[in-house]
Amino acid sequence: MTLDNPVFATFAISAALMVIKLMGQGWITVYRMMKIRSGFASPEDAKAGPFNPDPKPGQTDYNDYVDRSRRMHRNDIENIPAFLAIGLLFVFVAPPLILAQLLMYGFVVARILHTLAYATAQSHEVRSVPYTVGSLIVIYMAVHVLVVAIATHGPL
Amino acid sequence: MTLDNPVFATFAISAALMVIKLMGQGWITVYRMMKIRSGFASPEDAKAGPFNPDPKPGQTDYNDYVDRSRRMHRNDIENIPAFLAIGLLFVFVAPPLILAQLLMYGFVVARILHTLAYATAQSHEVRSVPYTVGSLIVIYMAVHVLVVAIATHGPL
Amino acid sequence: MTLDNPVFATFAISAALMVIKLMGQGWITVYRMMKIRSGFASPEDAKAGPFNPDPKPGQTDYNDYVDRSRRMHRNDIENIPAFLAIGLLFVFVAPPLILAQLLMYGFVVARILHTLAYATAQSHEVRSVPYTVGSLIVIYMAVHVLVVAIATHGPL
Numbered sequence: 001m002t003l004d005n006p007v008f009a010t011f012a013i014s015a016a017l018m019v020i021k022l023m024g025q026g027w028i029t030v031y032r033m034m035k036i037r038s039g040f041a042s043p044e045d046a047k048a049g050p051f052n053p054d055p056k057p058g059q060t061d062y063n064d065y066v067d068r069s070r071r072m073h074r075n076d077i078e079n080i081p082a083f084l085a086i087g088l089l090f091v092f093v094a095p096p097l098i099l100a101q102l103l104m105y106g107f108v109v110a111r112i113l114h115t116l117a118y119a120t121a122q123s124h125e126v127r128s129v130p131y132t133v134g135s136l137i138v139i140y141m142a143v144h145v146l147v148v149a150i151a152t153h154g155p156l
Numbered sequence: 157m158t159l160d161n162p163v164f165a166t167f168a169i170s171a172a173l174m175v176i177k178l179m180g181q182g183w184i185t186v187y188r189m190m191k192i193r194s195g196f197a198s199p200e201d202a203k204a205g206p207f208n209p210d211p212k213p214g215q216t217d218y219n220d221y222v223d224r225s226r227r228m229h230r231n232d233i234e235n236i237p238a239f240l241a242i243g244l245l246f247v248f249v250a251p252p253l254i255l256a257q258l259l260m261y262g263f264v265v266a267r268i269l270h271t272l273a274y275a276t277a278q279s280h281e282v283r284s285v286p287y288t289v290g291s292l293i294v295i296y297m298a299v300h301v302l303v304v305a306i307a308t309h310g311p312l
Numbered sequence: 313m314t315l316d317n318p319v320f321a322t323f324a325i326s327a328a329l330m331v332i333k334l335m336g337q338g339w340i341t342v343y344r345m346m347k348i349r350s351g352f353a354s355p356e357d358a359k360a361g362p363f364n365p366d367p368k369p370g371q372t373d374y375n376d377y378v379d380r381s382r383r384m385h386r387n388d389i390e391n392i393p394a395f396l397a398i399g400l401l402f403v404f405v406a407p408p409l410i411l412a413q414l415l416m417y418g419f420v421v422a423r424i425l426h427t428l429a430y431a432t433a434q435s436h437e438v439r440s441v442p443y444t445v446g447s448l449i450v451i452y453m454a455v456h457v458l459v460v461a462i463a464t465h466g467p468l
Contacts (some may be wrong), residue, residue: 309315
C-alpha cells in the first residue's frame with residue numbers, strides 16, 4: 001500500500017479526481033445561487049447583506065436551475081463515497097493493473113459523463129447510461145472484494 | 157492490513173455488503189419509478205422516450221412509494237459512509253476479533269433490519285431500534301479510535 | 313500506516329471527531345422532532361405510539377426547526393465523507409506533520425464553526441466562511457494527492 005504500487009496509484013488518482021468533482025459540485029450550486037440570486041436553502045439567506053444586497057420576494061422558493069445542481073450533488077454523494085471506500089479495499093485484493101485501471105478510470109469517466117448529461121438536461125435514457133456504468137463498477141468491485149475476503153478468511 | 161488478518165477480513169466483508177446495500181437502494185428507487193412511472197426527479201424525465209412511452213401529467217409530483225426509497229437511501233448515506241471510514245480505522249487499533257465481529261456484523265444486520273422496517277412502513281418506534289443500534293455502533297467505534305489515537309500520540 | 317506515525321494519528325483523531333459530529337447531527341434531528349413533535353419524515357411517524365402519544369394534524373409538514381438540522385446533516389454528508397477519504401490518502405503522501413495538523417484540525421474546527429453558524433441562523437456571509445475553509449482544505453488535499461500520485465506513477 002504505497003504510491004509505488006501502480007494499482008494503489010490508480011486508486012489515488014481516481015479518488016482525488018472524484019473528491020475534486022464532489023467538492024466542485026458544491027461550488028456550482030453556490031455559483032448558480034449567486035448568479036440568479038434565488039434558490040436559497042435557508043430563510044436567513046434571503047436577508048439583505050453583501051451576498052444579497054437587494055433582496056426580492058421568493059428567493060428561497062424552489063428553483064430548477066439551482067436544484068438541478070443539488071440533485072447532481074445528491075447523486076454524487078450516493079455514488080462517490082461508496083467508490084472511495086470499495087476502491088481502497090479493491091487495492092487490497094491485488095487485482096491485475098489493467099482491471100483496476102479499467103474499473104477506476106471507467107468510474108471517473110462515467111461520473112463526468114453523468115454530470116454533463118444531468119447539467120444539460122439530457123433525456124432520462126441518456127443520463128441513465130453513465131449512471132448504470134458507474135453503479136455496476138462499484139457493485140462489481142464490492143462483489144469481488146466480498147468473494148476474495150470470504151475465500152481467504154471464511155464467512156465468519 | 158491484509159486479508160489474512162481476520163479483523164481486516166471482517167471489515168472487508170462488512171464493508172462490501174454495505175456498499176452493495178447502498179448501491180442497491182438506488183436501483184430500488186429506479187425500479188419503483190419505472191413500475192409506477194411517477195416520482196421522477198427532473199422535468200426532462202417526464203418527456204416521452206423508451207423509459208416513458210406514454211407520458212401523463214404529474215409524473216414529477218411527490219410520490220410516497222418512490223420517495224420512501226429515496227428517504228431510505230438518504231438514511232443510508234447518513235450512516236454507511238461513516239461506518240466505512242471508522243471501520244477501517246478501527247482495524248488499526250487492533251481490537252479483539254470477537255469485538256470487531258460483534259460491531260461490524262452487528263452494523264450490517266442493523267442496517268438490513270432498518271431497511272426492512274422502513275420499506276414496510278413499520279412504526280417510528282420499530283424503525284428506531286435498528287437505527288439506534290447502527291448509530292451507536294459507529295459512535296462506539298469512533299470513540300474507541302479517538303481514545304487509542306490520543307493515548308498513543310497525545311492530543312496534538 | 314500505524315498510530316505511531318503522528319500524521320496518521322492526526323488523521324485518526326480528526327476522522328473520529330468528524331464521524332462523531334456526523335452521527336450526532338442525526339440525533340439532533342431526532343431530538344428536535346421529539347421536542348416539537350413535528351417535522352416527521354414519513355406518514356407512519358404521525359400515527360399514535362409511545363413516541364407520539366397524542367397525534368395532531370400537520371406533524372409531517374415542513375418545519376424549519378427540524379429541517380434546519382436535516383440541512384446541516386446534508387451539508388455534513390456533502391463534505392465529511394470526502395474529507396475522510398482524502399485525509400487517509402493524504403497520509404500516504406507523507407506530508408510534514410505541521411501541514412497535516414493545520415489542514416486536518418483546521419477542517420475539524422471549520423466544520424464545528426459551520427455547525428454553530430448554521431444552528432444559530434447566522435447570515436449567509438458568516439456561514440460561508442467556515443464552509444469555504446473546510447471545502448478548500450479538502451480540495452487542497454485532493455490536488456496534493458493527485459500531483460504526488462501522478463509524479464510517482466505517471467498519469468496512466
